Amino acid sequence: MTAAANLSVDQDIIYPDSDGQPMSDNTKQFEWIVTIKGGLDALYKDDPNVFVAGDLLWYPVYGNNxxxxxxxxxVxxxxxxGYRGSxxxxxxxxxxxxxxxxILSPGNxxxxMAKKLEFYEVYSVEEYYLYDLDKNDLRIWNRVEGRLTxxxxxxxxxxPRLGIRFELNSETMQIYRPDGRPFATYVELDRQRETAEQHASDAQQRAETAEKRAEELAAKLRALGIDPDA
Incomplete structure (x- = not known):
């Protein structure tokens, strides 16, 4: 069969954008997926050549759906x-x-999971992270000499690739950016924003109060015949 015929055959193949499976089985799993995906998006927001996706079907082989x-x-x-259906x-x-x-769920x-590990092994993933929420257990595979180890x-x-740090304590896992800032949920990020806005508002209020006091003092000095600007 010619290359043109092969292309014609492949054009008839549909690569679905969904496998019909839910993104997550519970709220904790969903929150972790969103937090990791969002944290990586933020980390690479200024790099146009790093693509981050969540729950996106990956087809590694041309012609095989x-x-x-x-x-x-x-990542x-x-x-x-940019947008991709898959x-x-x-x-x-x-x-x-x-x-x-x-992120391991009760439905896995x-x-x-063994099939996924084999898939990632065969199709050149460099780093694979598997986190069990319920057991607070993080398993990591890193490619060494061509094999996921x-x-x-x-x-x-x-x-090695992302520069982010994973830390496990007795209760949960925490992920830190290379600059030391932790990955955070949307709720945590919103609270941080509110706190920053409050600090900015307080600082502005203090500056305005200091300026008003300075103006009042200057007015008193002028009333006494003293030039505050001299």
Whole structure:
């Protein structure tokens, strides 16, 4: 079959933008997915060639619409930001997402997660993070000499690709940007914004009060025949 015929056949293949599965099974899982995806969006907001997505189907092989996976969050360096219905790797300079995150839910089976690990192994993921919310257990695989290798997780780990730091305490996981600021939920970010606005308002009020007092003092000095500007 000629290349033109192959292309014609492939044009008839539909690559669905949805696998019919929910993004999350519960509120905690959803919050973590959104927090990680949003934190990475913010981290790379000024880099036009870092693409971050959440729950987006990734098709690694041209012509095969059965081979696919939807990481909870994925990061592709070297690819532009912008809308995609799915990530078709052959349309992305054949660049595979280098970093993927999965937040384990009660609906995930061992067989399903083993298949995902195999997929990420075969299709060149460099870093794979799997977080079990209920057990507060973080598992990390890092590509070493062409293979995804389990990382011995200590209370702290820094991503070679992202530069972000993962810390585990007795209750939960915290992720920190390279500048030390923590990833935060929308509620936490809104509270931080409100606090910053209140601090700015207080500072403005203090400045206005100081200026008023200075004007009152200057007026008193002038009444005494003293030039405050001399």
């Amino acid at each position: 059965k081979l696919r996976v939807a990481p909870d969050t994925m 592709a360096f070297g690819r532009p930001k 990530y078709k790797q052959w349309l992305e300079d054949n660049i595979a997402p280098q970093v993927v995150f999965e 089976t061992l067989k399903e 389990v990382v011995e997780v200590t209370p702290s780990w820094v991503s």
